[in-house]
Amino acid sequence: MAKHGKIAQRILNIQQELDDKKSSRSELKGQLKAAESQLKDFKISNSDNIPVKIQELTDEIEKVDRLLEEKTEEVEQLFNIEN
Numbered sequence: 001m002a003k004h005g006k007i008a009q010r011i012l013n014i015q016q017e018l019d020d021k022k023s024s025r026s027e028l029k030g031q032l033k034a035a036e037s038q039l040k041d042f043k044i045s046n047s048d049n050i051p052v053k054i055q056e057l058t059d060e061i062e063k064v065d066r067l068l069e070e071k072t073e074e075v076e077q078l079f080n081i082e083n
Contacts, residue, residue, distance in 0.1 A: 044053050 039050075042053055042057075044050055
């Protein structure tokens, strides 16, 4: 009978492990769906486009930074002219 108890305990342990893995799988699937949704927001259809899109966004940020610097300098010059 002790042998049956060990087998039953082993089955329960395996069942718990399976339940944990199913829970992890569900969580990972949710994270994947969220990541896919975020990629779609940036109009990225597959992982091959990610580096290209990152570079495009980086270029756009740099462009905006340059524009901000130019406008800041322009405003500073206007204030200097008035003073």
